[in-house]
Amino acid sequence: MATTHDQDSERLPLNAFAEKAYLDYAMYVILDRALPHVGDGLKPVQRRIVYAMSELGLSAASKPKKAARTVGDVIGKFHPHGDSACYEAMVIMAQPFTYRYPLVDGQGNWGTADDPKSFAAMRYTESRLTGYAATLLAELGQGTVDWQPNFDGTLDEPATLPARLPNVLLNGGTGIAVGMATDIPPHNLREVAAATIHLLAHPEADLDALMTHMPAPDFPTGAEIITPAAELRRLYATGNGQIKVRATYQIEAGEVVIDALPFQTSGAKVLEQIAAQMAAKKLPMVSDLRDESDHENPTRLVIVPRSNRVDTEAMMAHLFATTGLEKNVRANINVIGLDGAPQVKNLRDLLAEWLSYRTATVRRRLEYRLDQVVDRLHILEGLLTAYLNIDEVIHIIRTEDEPRDVMMARFEITDVQADAILNLRLRHLMKLEEFKIRGEQDTLDAERKKLEALLGSEKKLKKLIADEITADAETYGDERRSRLVAREQARALSEADLLPSEAVTVVLSREGWIRAAKGHDVDPEGLNYRTGDAYLAHAAGRTNQALIVLDSTGRSYSLAAHKLPSARGQGEPLTGSLNPANGARFVGVAIGDETLTCVLASTAGNGFATTLADMASRQKAGKATLSPGKNGASLAPTTTAADEAELCVVTSAGHLLCVALADLPQLAKGKGNKLIALKTGESIVAVQALARTATLIVYSGKRYKSLKSAEREAYRGARAARGQQLPRGFTSVHALGVDG
Known part of the structure; x- marks a missing residue:
């Protein structure tokens, strides 16, 4: 069967229809919901709430009424949306911790800073407008703004409100539209007024000049703004940025x-x-x-x-x-401009556009009043004519069938003047009334001349606007709450910083088992070891310091000292938390501040100085720090030095060489330089860093020998020298130690 189509119907591809429908919806959300207007700084729902409250007579001097009454008027007359959304918009305008200058004076539970949405239901709360709201409404009935029909065409509502102050900056606001959003931070009224007046007087003023009056936002909760001045300038220059606020x-x-x-x-x-x-x-x-x-x-x-x-x-x-306690507040100054289009505006453009809006508003107000004055003077002129010819006027009214036309012809008056004469009450025909008319004429004529002078002079008009802004700033302004302070960037404490600093001794066994004993008064060799195992090395430090473990291949590993097992037991194998290469043995530990110097030496005779920070590795496989060399060379026992020191090196042949620690190269990794001259088959067996005034202890089997500073003079020499032979009985040294 053939399908028929209405001649008036329109056929569109689905993609074209969907695109048009989505764009229409997007523009509706942008223009009629989410973004404020540059003129009054309000979104449609906020504007309708304020206007509806003024229509209900809820001024700052009136008795408050239930919030439900206001919400009912708003959604019934102007804003056909949900009551809960409308009420929440009203609540935000009443919260002193959200709005810098609240528009609604709420009584009852209107939420708290801890939970802004904990407000009571609208049937319980009452409200009225604040005094500051008068800056948006005072000129509404003076021909200042355009009016538009409401959603059903039964009422008119203002397209914008005649704001006497740049409310768009004072209270700011947030909103999410389709494909765009706005986040305008609040500002201080006195500062914004000063910047606006400066721009009004100096239209060529640049951003820096405006920022001398208005350096930063001003939040209702106070706190500190710690954003650098350069970043604040970039924010105001682009309309985008962040403000860092700190408690x-x-x-x-x-x-x-x-x-x-x-x-x-x-x-x-x-x-x-x-x-x-x-x-x-x-x-x-x-x-x-x-x-x-x-x-x-x-x-x-x-x-x-x-x-x-x-x-x-x-x-x-x-x-x-x-x-x-510290927060980045986003700023995105996206508003609907005077051209009806949304745009992210910089500070200068925003203030200039608002001044254009304000200038047009004041001009319309003056023109509206001038028209009223001129019309009244015209009527007074007719009334005066009637009083000067009162007997004839009365005669015409009593005898003529069309007294209006006769008076117009007889006295050469207009129809408006004739109607005013005919509408006079008898009690106004007194002789005294003539003096009142002449007095009113003089007053209105003076006002007319003043209005014409204001409208005819841009300079006088600007002065009027500036004076009105100044007066409102004095009435409603206050001191800045958010101080501008230069602060260093906050830094979170590391895990080591947060740990309690307790003395600890880390003990490593020959089989690679590790444990930690509290305190430094510990005999590591006297601890209990597993069968076949024995003491190898130990290091004294604190639980919040860096712990480094080294293996025979020269790789270094990092561990948390506070997480090590207690020395009351036999410890745990390092292979449970670290992954050394095959054949590698753990040979040493070091603990201390990250800047602590550590000497790494290979049995082949090379070495260098480094720091614990350079040896640190987050990898379980560690990092290659020392390259021990060929022919089976490995890492010799390590030593650390906290202050100016010398390094003592002993060979397998019993030669001892003491060199200044400063002669060693400072490296993060590598092979290093030659520490002592070795002959074929010889190797380094022990190294020890110590202060020049300390006593060196040389261990050979169960025997040991103490060498004071003066006794070590014979063994001191240049790095890479052969050194001197130790006395008989100490040619098989296995370790070095320090006393004092």
Whole structure:
């Protein structure tokens, strides 16, 4: 059967229809929902709420009414959307921690900074407009703005409000549209007013001149803005950027009291974050937390350090880096311009466009008033004519069938003037009324001349606008809350920084088993070892210091000293946590600060100085640090030096050489330089770094010999020298030690 089509129908491909429908929806969301207008800084729902409240007579001086009454008027007359969304928009305008200058004065539970959405239902809360809202509404009935029909065409609503101040910057706002969003931070009224007036007086002013008056945003919750000036300038130059905001704190009786939080940060959430770190034992310097916030102190979070030895600044720097005590607030100044199109605007363009809007608004206000004055003067002229000819006027009214036309012809007056005469009440025909008319004429004529002068002079018009902005800034302005402070970047404490610093002795056995004993007063050789195993090496340090393990191939590994098994047992094999190469043996350990110098030497006679930081490796397979050389050479026992020292090297032939540690090359890895001259078949058996004033102990079997500084003079020489033969009985040295 043939299909018929209506002649008026339109056939479109599905992709074209879908594209058009989506674009229409996107433009609706952008223009009628999500983005504020540059003129009054309001989204449509906010504008309708403010206008509906003014129509209900809810001024700052009136008695508040239920919020449900306002919401009902808004969605019933102007905004056909959900009541909950409308009410939430109203709540945001009433929250002093969200809006820098609230538009709604709410009574009841309107949410808290910890939970902005914890507000009561609209049937419980009451509201009215704030005094500041008058800056948006005061000129509404003075011909200042365009009007448009509401959604069903039964009422008119203002397309924008005649804002006397740049509300778009003062309260800012956020919104998510289709393909774009806006995040405008709030600013200080006095600063914005000063920058606006400066631009009004100096249209050629650049961004730097404006920023001398308005250097940064100003958040309602205070806190500190620590963003560098160059980044703030880039933000205002492009309309995009971030503002880094940091909480402020005071020290009271040894406790840290946080008295201001970053914008839109929950104090309860911050305490949860700190408590979670305490529970995970990642914040040992904190012993207690308290929330002492109340009506008089909206923000008062107390952090109690574990002792008075805690570095408060380092602790707070860590909390700034790891919790919501420091926050990046996004800025994206995207607004609907006077041309009706959305655009990200820089500060200068935004203020210039608002000044264009304000200038046009004031001009329309003056023209509207001038028209009223001229019309009234015209009527007064007719009334005066009537009073001067009152008997004849009365006669015409009593005797003529069409007195209006007769008076117009007789006195040469207009129809408007004739109607005004005919509408006079009898009691206004007194002689005294003539004097009132002449007085009103004089007053209105003076006002007319003033209005015409303002409209005819750009200079006078600018002065009027500037004076009005100044007056409003004095009435509604306040001091800056967010201080501009230069601070160093917050740094989170490392795991080692957070660990308690306890003395520990790390012990390594010949079979590669490792353990840690508390304290430094430990006899490592006297510990209990597994059958067939024995002591090999040990190192004394602290639990929060770097621990390095070395193997015979010259590879180095990192371990956490505080995680080692206790020396009460026999320890654990290093192969359980490290992956050495086949045939490699663990031969030494070193522990200390990352900058601690460590001497690595191969049995082939080469070596160099390095630091524990250079030997550190996060890999289980470690990193190649020393290249021991060929012919089966391996890493000799290592030694560390914390201060100016000399290095003593002993060979398998019993030769001892003492050289200045400074003569060794400082390397991160490699083969190093020759430490001592060796003959064929010889090797290095032990190295020891020590202070020149310390005593060197030479161990040979069960025998040992002490060499004081003066006694070592004979063994001192240049690096790579042969050294001197040790006395008889000490030609088979197996270890070196230090006394003092």
